[in-house]
Amino acid sequence: MRTCGATPGGPSLAGINLATQTVIQGVILKAGTDDCVPNGVAVTNAHVRLLDSTGEFTAEVPTNLEGQFRFFAAPGSWTLVVQAPGARVEQGVIATQGSPTDLVIHI
Amino acid sequence: MSRETSLVTADWVLQNLNDPKVAIIEVDEDTTLYAQGHIENAITFHWREDLQDGLIRDLISKEKFEALLSKNGISNDTTVVLYGGNNNWFATYAFWYFKVYGHADVRLLDGGRKRWELDARPFVTVVPTRVATRYVAKERDNTIRAYRDEVIAAIGTKNIVDVRSPAEFSGELAAPAHLPQEGGQIKGHIPTAKNIPWSKAANEDGTFKSDVELKEIYQGAGVDLAKDTIAYCRIGERSAFSWFVLHELLGVNNVKNYDGSWTEYGSLVGVPVAVGA
Numbered sequence: 001m002r003t004c005g006a007t008p009g010g011p012s013l014a015g016i017n018l019a020t021q022t023v024i025q026g027v028i029l030k031a032g033t034d035d036c037v038p039n040g041v042a043v044t045n046a047h048v049r050l051l052d053s054t055g056e057f058t059a060e061v062p063t064n065l066e067g068q069f070r071f072f073a074a075p076g077s078w079t080l081v082v083q084a085p086g087a088r089v090e091q092g093v094i095a096t097q098g099s100p101t102d103l104v105i106h107i
Numbered sequence: 108m109s110r111e112t113s114l115v116t117a118d119w120v121l122q123n124l125n126d127p128k129v130a131i132i133e134v135d136e137d138t139t140l141y142a143q144g145h146i147e148n149a150i151t152f153h154w155r156e157d158l159q160d161g162l163i164r165d166l167i168s169k170e171k172f173e174a175l176l177s178k179n180g181i182s183n184d185t186t187v188v189l190y191g192g193n194n195n196w197f198a199t200y201a202f203w204y205f206k207v208y209g210h211a212d213v214r215l216l217d218g219g220r221k222r223w224e225l226d227a228r229p230f231v232t233v234v235p236t237r238v239a240t241r242y243v244a245k246e247r248d249n250t251i252r253a254y255r256d257e258v259i260a261a262i263g264t265k266n267i268v269d270v271r272s273p274a275e276f277s278g279e280l281a282a283p284a285h286l287p288q289e290g291g292q293i294k295g296h297i298p299t300a301k302n303i304p305w306s307k308a309a310n311e312d313g314t315f316k317s318d319v320e321l322k323e324i325y326q327g328a329g330v331d332l333a334k335d336t337i338a339y340c341r342i343g344e345r346s347a348f349s350w351f352v353l354h355e356l357l358g359v360n361n362v363k364n365y366d367g368s369w370t371e372y373g374s375l376v377g378v379p380v381a382v383g384a
Contacts, residue, residue, distance in 0.1 A: 021288060045224050049311075050284050057306035058272045059284035060194060062137070062221075071284045074274060083311065085227040 004008025012067030144230030161298025180237025
């Protein structure tokens with residue numbers, strides 16, 4: 001087993017004031033054949049949308065060239081919807097200020 | 108002004124992208140996207156460097172707009188097709204911008220970059236060259252642009268539609284959640300504004316809902332479309348999206364985009380502000 005690429009999860013948090021920001025971030029992966037941790041290939045053409053606790057759209061970002069995304073939300077319950085060609089995945093998250101939520105989502 | 112004259116499909120773009128009388132322009136919030144790949148023969152406008160004055164907060168002047176379009180090979184009779192990321196937010200802003208300067212034939216790619224990507228349609232990295240022209244713009248059309256004094260006077264008298272997310276409307280967030288929650292202005296919304304998020308008008312793939320659904324969204328929220336309407340958001344891009352829906356798709360004439368939006372209104376001294384849902 002080997003670790004592929006950088007630290008699993010979202011982009012580097014360097015320079016972000018985590019004391020004041022409520023960060024939800026992560027990486028989108030699809031099935032890969034490599035013996036990697038995490039196992040999978042970064043999905044660079046996904047769109048991740050953030051819905052509030054009522055299901056209302058709050059924001060959306062495309063994944064970057066490493067398959068990563070990031071939101072600056074508020075504390076509370078949120079839903080992520082990941083869309084990519086041929087795939088759609090929903091995942092609920094609880095966000096807290098001061099402690100980033102960092103996810104690995106497989107599609 | 109109708110869906111037929113303002114909106115094109117991906118198939119239409121594929122059939123017309125080699126037509127020299129058609130200019131396809133990508134406008135993104137994330138300005139690195141174009142270089143990563145774009146629709147064949149599309150050029151790009153940078154929403155800040157090309158479309159903002161830079162010294163004062165305003166659109167570029169008529170003369171600079173003429174120079175921008177001339178340099179990019181766009182004539183007065185060119186069919187301009189705009190598209191972009193983030194559900195066409197900045198592309199609809201550019202659409203509104205072209206209308207402010209009176210361009211005759213400007214259209215939007217339904218679903219923008221996102222739907223194109225979800226359909227696994229091709230992108231290229233080749234940057235096309237277009238032969239320079241001599242473009243002549245019209246004077247700014249202020250019947251589609253609202254300024255702050257008009258917005259203040261509209262409180263309680265005209266329709267004011269806040270198209271931001273409920274969390275921004277209520278004052279919980281200061282900016283869309285893909286941006287850091289910073290900024291000098293206070294949080295909240297313009298009193299008597301109705302919160303009808305731009306996203307209500309779009310399907311999950313970024314395409315627009317049907318005209319019947321769109322009318323119901325606004326009328327169901329109690330907006331009397333016979334009255335004058337002002338749409339705003341944070342910096343005027345998302346409200347351009349809702350302006351497009353009302354003015355172009357539904358053909359409602361008396362709609363203005365307040366591009367000063369919350370970053371201006373929320374910084375004004377002494378104006379009324381409301382918070383909560």
